[in-house]
Amino acid sequence: MSPLKKGVLVALLQVLLVGSVGAKFVYDRVAYPKAWLKTQPFDPNLPIRGRYVRLAIIVELDNKASPQGDYASRPVRLAVRDGNLVAIPDRAGPRSVHSARCGQQACWVLSEPVAYFIPEHAQDPSIRKPGEELWVEATIPPNGPPRPIQLGVKVEGKLVSLEIN
Known part of the structure; x- marks a missing residue:
């Protein structure tokens, strides 16, 4: 040859x-199902982080257990119910959640944050005005973390897709 x-x-x-x-x-x-997920953006402060936003995904725990602030991790599996992401406690679950602070209140977040990649010259979408919440639309596969599709901003209860240039 x-x-x-x-x-x-x-x-x-x-x-x-x-x-x-x-x-x-x-x-x-x-x-697979898609859902809009409330996020808590953060910067892991890595010197070589690239152009992406790290997003902690806020979830609702199925058994309605309230977060205690103990930051204990619980194994879960993820499901979409009525367009919302729900973490179902499952000892053999492939994901885990832990309690965290979301503003002034306690909440449950996925232990593994997701990354949303942005163009080189785009403004950081995680910097929001007071009263705005950053959301992400994601595919929820049966195995693996949610896969981000697009970002959105919720203002006064209305969710609007975010254009990133």
């Missing part, structure tokens, strides 16, 4: 590999 044919074969294999990953994400977006 000539070097040119080998190069074309390797390039074709790489295109198929990358295309299969993209196809899986498109399939997941169609097949």
Whole structure:
């Protein structure tokens, strides 16, 4: 086999590999439920953080247990009910939640934050005016963390998609 044919074969294999990953994400977006999730943005203060926003996902615990501030971790599995993300306590659950402070009140957050990548010259969407809440629309796969699709801002009870340039 000539070097040119080998190069074309390797390039074709790489295109198929990358295309299969993209196809899986498109399939997941169609097949799995989506929901708008309330977030608590934070910066992990890493020197090489790149252009993304780290988002702690605020969830409702299914058994209505109130967060105690003990920061204990609980294993859960995630489900979407009536368009809301619910964490269902499950000893064999693949995710976990812990109690945290969300402003002036205690809340439950997923232990693993998600990253939403933004363009190089875009303003940081996590910097919000008082009274605005940052939300993210995400696909909720049965395994793995939520996968962010787009950001939104909730002001006075109205959720509006956020354009990031």
